[in-house]
Amino acid sequence: MRTAEIRRRWLDFFAERGHTVVPSASLISPDPSTLFTIAGMVPFIPYMLGQQAAPWPRATSVQKCVRTQDIEEVGKTTRHGTFFQMNGNFSFGDYFKQGAIEYAWELVTGSQADGGYGFDPDKIWVTVYHEDDEAAALWRKIAGLPDERIQRRGKKDNFWHTGQPGPAGPCSEIYIDRGQQYGPDGGPVVDEDRFLEIWNLVFMQYAIEDVRAKDDFTVVGDLAQRNIDTGMGLERVAYLLQGVDNMYEIDEVFPVIAAAQELSGKRYGADHTDDVRMRVVADHVRSGLMLIGDGITPSNEGRGYVLRRLLRRSVRAMRLLGVDEPALPHLLPVSRDAMGASYPDLVRDFDRVSRIAYAEEEAFRRTLVSGTTILDVAVADVKKAGGTTLPGDRAFQLHDTYGFPIDLTLEMAAEQGLRVDEAGFRDLMLAQRERARADAKSKKGAHKAMTALRGLADAGPTEFTGYHELGTASTVRGIVRGEDLVEVASEGDVVDVVLERTPFYAESGGQDSDAGVIVTADGGLLEVLDVQKPVKGLIVHTVRVANGEVRAGAEVSAEVDREWRLGARQAHSGTHVVHAALREVLGPTALQSGSYNKPGYLRLDFAWNQALSAQARSEIEDVANRAIREDLRVKWQYMPLSEARSWGAIALFGETYDETNVRVVEIGGPWSRELCGGTHVEHSSQIGLIALTGESSVGSGARRVEALVGLEAFHHLARERALVATITETLKTRPEDLPERVAGLLARLREAEKELAGVRRERLLASVPAVVATVAQAGPARVVAHDAGAVASADDLRTLALEVRGRLGEEAAVVAVGGVAGERPVVIVATNAAAREAGLKAGALARTAAGVLGGGGGGKDDVAQGGGADPTLLPAALGALVGAVGGARG
Structure with missing residues (x-):
């Protein structure tokens, strides 16, 4: 049974049983403390916590996930992979343990002819939390499982949470007995290779805090409603139903291994080291394909760094397999074809995806050349000193600074007769990881205030009034200092303030947050420093109490700076105009991958793998300003996401959108039609002017344009005009004659340099006899x-x-x-x-x-x-x- 068919059967089964089919969320995590979506339930956490009312009582999805904490182990075992798919069914205060177990048993053991997976009931074992007598009794009642095939385990194995404060609960896992050839008998408590877990049913009923370890946390109470969160590993079910031994051999992965065999001339299964390399290639190429598909581009930090590492590890593995030519142009289309049945967008967007991936491979090939030169110098230093071992710090410098893989350092040092201090290298890598863990821990600590903010969110979302007014009478819902709710903040304090309603736009969608003040009824003045949405639906103002004090429950007036908002509207609408101009000039594949705008300034990142010519830049600027001159109407409306997509609205890669209600902003009708929650002008002429000031690379297959907007654009052009005036006066010529005059001066300069070079050469040649002597x-x-x-x-x-x-x-x-x-x-x-x-x-x-x-x-x-x-x-x-x-x- 093909993986796409397993996926289809899952969604059809639960849809027929009243579950709303929810499309996979982006791989980009909405949680600022994690880079990627790591579990199928992540998009549903606000509903499980009761922070928001779920749009449906029950739902199902096949969620794209990426986990990279064990990236070095990929390929060494058949358990570790980076990208995977998690089938999930969810209940939000609807059915609970009995319903979840009934559905699971029916789908797993139902005949394939009737839409089930057809697993033999006699080969199924389950585990339950050791205190969960109810779940054990239900398995006996519903499935008829004997007690010896219902095993009890502790918190480490059968109590589930995300590793951070949030929802949690006991769970029950379903295992398939693969047979005695895979290990000893005795169930999953004895051997989890023979008894393979395929499905975890989590009975979400608690809220936890202070997560110290997998089995060490504090339960702070019951959730407002009991929920069901299940996760079936799609790849695991696929390799069981396809009769292969591991996830690398299923239909969505193995074709890349087959292509790697053909390119390298090596045979999968003949040599363990080569097998590991081929599995690395298969996993990383697929993960890279999916990450770029979701709008991530290679970079030196965050998600982009993980993507860069995956792509470079795959290229490195192909090199170690003996393939020196570019490998991704052969491998990526194979992965696209394998995944296309489940993710048609990959086929549609492949031009953009492949351009980014191939550019990254080419950049890495150049890195290998420069890294080889640096390694040669390091080797020469060691030999000069009479040594036989390349120090660990030099190997680490090559890896960390230049992206030169340790495997290549080992290989090339050995070719020159040297060992590498691997222990020293590993110690430095470990220290780097510890620093990263400490950084991640500090980030988690920074989000401890989330508990207080989530409590404030229980009262409902903040009402945003800024689309139609700049001043709003409101009430202080809460004040947070550090991690705690406080009743009052005094002069000089910097605190977070949540209002019942606000005109302040929180930074999102590339638009910087608003500036302004909050004034209390008794004369207190709060300067708004920043505005964010750390909890979905909750707008949080970081303020400095400039005068007086502010109390929870106080009546206030929230006032956005009028000039700031005017500039912000111009810049954000200008970003949409520049994006549309890029697509008109370069073609529809020049899609925005990120942006930032604030009063007077915008930058826009887009998928493109070469520098823009002066003519292209001029044309883009011209198209944008013509749109401004045409006074195009700017309007917005709300509609379901599916309707917006069919309407041609462009979604920003990596953004998470409400399926039922999105805001579509259009400028000049279909000319510019994007999903956007930002503030905008009402007619394009109000943007004023756009002046492109820069264009540069921001990673493989990604470019950035920068521009000034409105009055800032005018001031920029005025400065350039003054500069031209100064030069024309100095050269005693007219502005229109400047290019010819400057070209003449440069020609004379080059001629003079040529004459000087001749003189220097003659002088050098004159010194030859003395040097020879x-x-x-x-x-x-x-x-x-x-x-x-x-x-x-x-x-x-x-x-x-x-x-x-x-x-x-x-x-x-x-x-x-x-x-x-x-x-x-x-x-x-x-x-x-x-x-x-x-x-x-x-x-x-x-x-x-x-x-x-x-x-x-x-x-x-x-x-x-x-x-x-x-x-x-x-x-x-x-x-x-x-x-x-x-x-x-x-």
Whole structure:
């Protein structure tokens, strides 16, 4: 049974039993303390906590998930993977234990002809929480399971929570006995390879806090309603029903392994090390495909760093399999075809997805080249000192700073006869992980105030009035200082304030939060520093009490700064206009992947893998300003998400939207139609002016444009006009003649530089006899080591070195000419044929000199170049090179 069919049967089964089918949420977690959606229940947490009323009493979904805490173990075992799919059915105050167990038993054991999965009832075992007599009795009653196949376990195994404060409860897990060939008998308490868990039924009934460990937390009370949260591992069910041994061999994963076999010429199953590499490739290529599909782009931090690491690990694994050519163009389309039946959007968006992935592979291939040079310098340093082991800190620097994988460091160091201090490397990696854990822990600590805020959210969402007014009379619902609710805040305090209703826009959708003040009835003044929505539906104002005090329950007036809001509206509408202009000029694949706007400024990130030409930038700016001049109407309306998509509205990658009610903002009708909750102008002419000020790369396959908006754009253009006026006055010409005049000056400058270069060359050539005269014997070759002092460029040193080499005859000779070009030391090394036959290679000698200079070097065997940062070390570098020649064996 194909994975897509297992998925379909799940959704159909629960839909027929009154469950609303809810599409998978984004892989980008809505929780600021976690990067990814790690479980099927994550999108439903507000309903389980009772913070929001669930739109439906029961629901079902197949949720995309990513977990990366065990990324180093992927492929080594068949249990670890990064991307997976979790089938879930949920009840929000509707059915509880009996209903969940009845549905599970019916679907798992129902015949395949009737839409079930057809597992043999005699091969099913279950576990329950050791205190849950009710669940054990239900399994006996509903499924007829004997007591020996109902096993009891403690909190570590059968009490479920997310690892953070929130909903929790005892659970019951369903296992399939795979047979004696997979391990000993005795149920899951004896062996969880033979007895494989496929489904976890969680009976959510408690709220917990202070989570110290999986089995160490504080239960603070019952949830407002009892809920059901179940999770069936789609990939696990797939490999059981497809008759294969693990998740890597199912129909949605194995085709990539097959493609890796074809590319590498290796056979899966023949060698454990190669098998691990192929499983890494299959897992990481699929995960990368899904993450880019959800709008994540490679970067050096957060989610983007995880994606970059996954893609680079897959490329590295292919290299270790012997594939040096670009691998992703062969592998990614295979993964797309395998996943397309379940996720058609991947097929539709593949141009964008593949462009980002292929650009990242190309960037990593360049990293491998530069990393190889740096590794060569490190190896030369070790050998020069007489060592045999590359220090762990150098290996860690290669990994952490340059993205050079440790496996390649080990392999390439071994090729040059060195070991690597793996223990030292692992210690540094561990220290880095500990720092990351401490950072994550501090972030979790920062969210302890969530308990207080969630309590305030119980009274319902904050009413946002800012779409139609800038001032609102309101009441202080609560004040939070640090982690605690307080009754009063006094002058000088910085606290979080929640109002019943507010005109302040909370930062979201790329729009910065509003500025302004909150005034109390008795004259207290609160300066609004920031506005956020840390809990869904709750708007939280971070304020500084500038005067007086503020009390919980006080009547206040919330007043947004009018000029700030005007600028914010211009910038946000301007962002939509620039996005539409990008798509008009570059095509529909130039989709926004992120944005930020504030009064007077906007930036927009979009999927594109090459720099924009000056003509393209000019055209984009022109299209945007024409739209402003046309005074297009800006309007918005609410509708279901499905209707908005069919209407052509563009959703921002990674954003989470309400399925039943989204806000669609359009400018000029279908020309710009996007899902957006931000504040906007009413006609495009109110934007005023857009001036593009920059365009740059923000990662593989992603570009960024920046622009000034409104009055800031005008001031920018006025400054440029003043600059042009100054230059025209200095050059005594007209503005329209500036390009020709500047081109003429540059031509004259280049001619003068050419003449100077000729003079320098003649002077260098004049010094050749004197330099040749310094030749001395060193080991198997004659050596010239000359410091030329300050030079215009490395080309001058190369010219001198080649001239000197040409005059040294056919006996083995090495010429090293050093100098300082642009305040940086450079060494050029040239060897003749006899020297090379004696084992003296210019590239290796250049790296020796560069190692002393603190830099890198390399080149061909006959001519090479090295450099560094400290010119004072040039004599020592030339001396080290002479020593290396002298120590060589002819």
